[in-house]
Amino acid sequence: MLQDVSIVQQIGVAVLAVATVVWAVGLVRVMRKDRFDMEAWRQTPSLRAPALRALPAQQGPPRTETVELTADERAAFAGLVRQFGEGRS
Template sequence: MFQDVSIVQQIGVAALAVATAVWAVGLVRVMRRDRFDTEGLHQAQAQTLRALPAQQGPPRAETVELTADERDAFAGLVRQFGDGRP
């Protein structure tokens, strides 16, 4: 091939070219298989969704009463993280 390039480098380039071709063929096959298998996927998802328990709605809110000292400490943190803006 090339006189200025060693045989090891030539083998490396050839191996990378073969690996790239194998990867591209594999990617095309996977993409085609997934495209044609979407009908079965939709049916499987529908069965899975029916198997889940019914949702009751969002969880209820929880509140905690703070003491005056805790409120002051929290206000100080808010001021500190807000660059001193009230």
């Protein structure tokens, strides 16, 4: 034993070492179990969502929507564009 290190510190290091080993073993077991479950899920076709295949295929980009602006709204928007454009010049 080291003479400069107290027995409490040595016990603490030993406890932390054991806890680390237990944590690592538990993590490996969980990861292996999760990998097995994922592989079983991939091989089972009944777990996949069949409703997603029934959706119609969208061709092209989504349809754009337009809104007609009044003259006052257009003028207000043009004022905002000028106001924001002044800061960039």
